[in-house]
Amino acid sequence: MARDSNPQDYTRPVRRILVALGVLMLLALFLIWRIDSPRVERFRTALIDRVVPNMDWAMAPVTWVAGMVNDAQSYARVYEQNQELRRELQQMKAWREAALQLEQKNAKLLDLNQVRLDPKLTHVTGVVMADSGSPFHQSVLLNVGARDGIRDGWATMDGLGLVGRISGVGRTTSRVILLTDANSRVPVTIQPSGQRAILSGDNSPSPPLDFIEKSDQVRPGDRVVSSGDGGVFPAGLLVGQVVQGSDRRLRVAPSADYLRLEFLRVLRSTEAESIDDTGGLIMLAPAVAGPDRGGPADTTEPASVLNPVNDPDPSTDRGGADE
Numbered sequence: 001m002a003r004d005s006n007p008q009d010y011t012r013p014v015r016r017i018l019v020a021l022g023v024l025m026l027l028a029l030f031l032i033w034r035i036d037s038p039r040v041e042r043f044r045t046a047l048i049d050r051v052v053p054n055m056d057w058a059m060a061p062v063t064w065v066a067g068m069v070n071d072a073q074s075y076a077r078v079y080e081q082n083q084e085l086r087r088e089l090q091q092m093k094a095w096r097e098a099a100l101q102l103e104q105k106n107a108k109l110l111d112l113n114q115v116r117l118d119p120k121l122t123h124v125t126g127v128v129m130a131d132s133g134s135p136f137h138q139s140v141l142l143n144v145g146a147r148d149g150i151r152d153g154w155a156t157m158d159g160l161g162l163v164g165r166i167s168g169v170g171r172t173t174s175r176v177i178l179l180t181d182a183n184s185r186v187p188v189t190i191q192p193s194g195q196r197a198i199l200s201g202d203n204s205p206s207p208p209l210d211f212i213e214k215s216d217q218v219r220p221g222d223r224v225v226s227s228g229d230g231g232v233f234p235a236g237l238l239v240g241q242v243v244q245g246s247d248r249r250l251r252v253a254p255s256a257d258y259l260r261l262e263f264l265r266v267l268r269s270t271e272a273e274s275i276d277d278t279g280g281l282i283m284l285a286p287a288v289a290g291p292d293r294g295g296p297a298d299t300t301e302p303a304s305v306l307n308p309v310n311d312p313d314p315s316t317d318r319g320g321a322d323e
Contacts, residue, residue, distance in 0.1 A: 122267075122268045123157075123265040123266060123267050123268060124144055124148055124149070124150065124265070124266045124268065125144075125263055125264070125265050125266075126142035126143050126144035126148075126174070126263070126264055126265075126266060127142065127143045127262070127263060128140050128141070128142060128261045128262055128263065128264060129141045129142065129143050129173070131261075138177070138178040138180045138181035138182075138184075138201065138203060139164075139167070139175050139176060139177045139178060139181060140175070140176050140178070140261060140264075141173055141174070141175055141176075142156075142173060142174050142175075142176060142264060142266070143172065143173060144172075144173070144174060144266065145169055145170045145171050145172045145173050145174045146169050146170065146171050147171055147172060149268070150166060150169050150174045150266055151166065151169065152166050152167065152168070152169055153165055153166060153167075153232055153269075154166045154266050154267055154268065154269055155226075155232075155233045155234065155237060155266075155267045155269065156176050156264045156265065156266050156267070157237065157256070157264065157265045157267065158256045158257060158261060158263070158264060158265070159263075160238065160255045160256060160257075161237075161238045161239060161240060161254055161255025161256035162179065162186075162226060162233070162237045162238060162239050162254075162255075162256065163176065163178060163179065163254075163256045163258075163261065163264055164176045164177050164178040164179050164181070164184065165177060165184075165232065165233070166266065174266075176264065178201070178258065179199060179201055179207060179239070179254060179256075180201045180202075180203060180204065180205065180207055180254070180258065181201045181203065182201050182202055182203050183201065184199075184200070184201035184207070185198055185199070185200055185201075186198070186199040186226065186232070186233065186239070187199075187226070187227045187228075187229040187230055187232075187233075188209070188224050188225065188226055188227055188239055188252075189224070189225055189226070189227040189235075190209075190212075190218050190222050190223070190224055190242065191222060191223040191224070191225060192222070192223075193214075193217040193218060193222065195212055195213045195214055195215075195217055195218055196211075196212075196213055196227055196229070197209045197210065197211055197212040197213070197218075198210045198211045199224070199239065199252055204251075205253075205254075205258070206243060206245060206251040206252060206253050206254075207251060207252055207254075208245070208249045208250065208251045208252075209224075209242070209249075209250045209251065209252060212250065215250065218242060218250055219242065220241075220242050220243050220244050220250075221241055221242060221243075222241065222242040223238070223241060223242075224238075224239040224240050224241060224242060224252050225237060225238055225239055226239060233269075234267065234269055237267075238255050239252060239254065239255065240252045240253050240254040240255045240256075241253050241255070
């Protein structure tokens, strides 16, 4: 009888032979790729030029999937940015509404109080040329001086807050002593409590507040402005906010950015007129004794004595009364 043949008897040896050939080809390819020879290098270059251009069809799905992943990530980032911008826009609308309400309220208060703003308070803008560069002196140089009408004592500001005052004027330059300098003393007002204090520089980024009237009414976060006492600075210039230092002292965080001082505005302030006389005050006449001795003094005077303007010749009436 003929013996039945099993197909697996032929496929197993063929499979082993193919696996062995594949391993040998891979080893040969690895060895060829590792051999450092000009001839082998030319062979590798020719093989790459022949095979790689024909593999575009195989790389197309990979490229397409990678593009889809990048597009999805970009869309996610754009969506997050859009949501963040929406939140910021909503906050800005709230701030805008609050600013409009405050502006209207301020205009009404100014109209009720009939406040007249000083039209003479103009400014000259100068460029910061250099600073002192010393830990013991805090000052900067400006490129404006006497030729621009700059005078000692004028206040200087950056875009937001008070920076210091002019201390030394040359023809084309001037020196600004900063609020943080140890020689700086500025009278300030703390809002909303209205407490008066002295901002004393100590060469630190946050100068302390001294001579506070009632320190228990001052809280961190309160607004600090110039008080105008002494006539050195105009009143109402923003200085900063109250903070509590590590030494438990009340200090001021300046609103001006001292690390990026590029342009400063020098405020022209006019000197206040001094009042030398007391003016035309109405003086009362001395008391006149009564008709009886020992009687009470008659402190009542006629209107003509108190107001001589209405009676140009008071002696005429008195003479007529004696007759």
